[in-house]
Amino acid sequence: MGVAAVPAIGDVVMDRYRVERFVGSGGMAHVLAARHLTLGNEVAIKVLEPQLANDLEARERFARESRAMATLTSKHTVRVFDVGALPSGLPFMVMELLEGRDLNRELAERGPLPFLEACEYIDQACEAVAEAHAQGIIHRDLKPHNLFLTQLKGKPLIRVLDFGIARTIKGGAVPKLETITRLGDVVGTLHYMAPEQIRNSAAVEPRSDVWALGACLYKLITGFPPFPQQGEAPLMSAILTAPPKPIGEHRKDVPAVLASVIMRCLRKPVEERFPNANELRKALAEAIALMATSDLADRTDVMAHPPDVLRRTAGLHKETMRSGTLDPEPPRKKFDKTMPLDARMARELVERRSSSSPMLAASASSSSMLAAPSAAPAPRASSPMIATGRPSYPMAPPAPMPPASHMPATPPAPRSSSLTFLAIVAAVAIGVFLAGLGLIVVSRYR
Secondary structure, eight states: OOGGGSOOTTOEETTTEEEEEEEEEOSSEEEEEEEETTTOOEEEEEEEOGGGTTOHHHHHHHHHHHHHHHHOOOTTSOOEEEEEEOTTSOEEEEEOOOOSEEHHHHHHHHOSOOHHHHHHHHHHHHHHHHHHHHTTEEOOOOOGGGEEEEEETTEEEEEEOOOTTOEEOGGGOOOOOOOOOOTTOOOSOGGGOOHHHHHOTTOOOHHHHHHHHHHHHHHHHHSSOSSOOOSHHHHHHHHHHSOOOOGGGTOTTOOHHHHHHHHHHTOSSGGGSOSSHHHHHHHHHHHHHHHHHTTOSOGGGOOSSOOHHHHHOTTSOSOBOTTSOBOOSOOSSOOOTTSOHHHHHHHHHHHHHHHHOHHHHHHHHHHHHHSOTTOOOOOOOOOSSOOSSSOOOOOOOOOOOOOGGGSOOOOOOOHHHHHHHHHHHHHHHHHHHHHHHHHHHHHHHO
16 A cells, blocks of 8 residues: 555545645654635644554554543643544544644754743643543653644643553553563653663553653753663663763753752652652742742743743742743832822932931921022932832832922921030130130230
């Protein structure tokens, strides 16, 4: 059976879907874009590779993928609308058509991603994987190529693809690690595969997917997989026996808190990893919060839309800055919102100065009383922003100060200060008098 068995452009499938264009192909299937003849909406039709038409295992994987995807409802998975078989006998599934590109292509074009962006993508993937785990489905082939980046209302949205080699764990049972997988018999992608999956492709559990998610995050922020060895035998040996390459050797600015989360995902003993994708999400949220509040995240992490994972982080102040970073503390003082901002500042400044130096306040009041009634003081200089360490608020233009005669009376200086002043004046007067008297006496004796 040749490639001609795959529907051509213009063909109608199931009397409902007209094929419009060829989208792409992989090792097991071809993907076509089609349009529903009645509803007019675009869909994707995935058809099994004709070379595998008689391969029972391939057909079973194809059917397993459609069943797994049909049970998942997360917005981070792909909806399946229908399944069937072509007249040639090839199975196909009708599914949601996605616009975008996978993270493997994103990396190839952009290089290593900013920390917060990469964490947001893995967090979204965790949401889909967590739903699968709750239903006993282990993906077994999580990698950047199967994380598809789309847009939803102007925000990035990750969709997890290819549940073709997913395995269902019935009743939560985990098969024992009994055999070592032979070269060429590996199910999955080696660079993102956990040690237990290499030993036995059937011996997987949720923490096997946690390993793969950690390996994906490692790749997204460094551009390299955690085990860069080439060739099946050296790579399998490294994953089974050697530690992953330290992240700092690829990128020195990776925050320690983020590196710690990734390296826990990549621990060889299964029991030392995060138990499932939900627990990994929690750890990522805590790491992101620490990076955002301690200014460890690189400057390019400031995004137009704050990552959703930031909004889910508990225990932080609910307000967010427009730049996307968090304000970790609530305002320390409540302003009188009925007054203009510059007036409130002026009032606070006067209060602070008056309370710290009563003599200064009295002196200022006396000086204003000496001014001509028609003369108004020069307007004070104002800066356009308040430097508070929080979002900058634009200030209103300064209003001219009222004439001195209309200024509110400043409270008089304390009485003790007035008595001291009078005593000084009296002493000076007496001194002048005595000095004058002395001059008179001296002049007479001459």
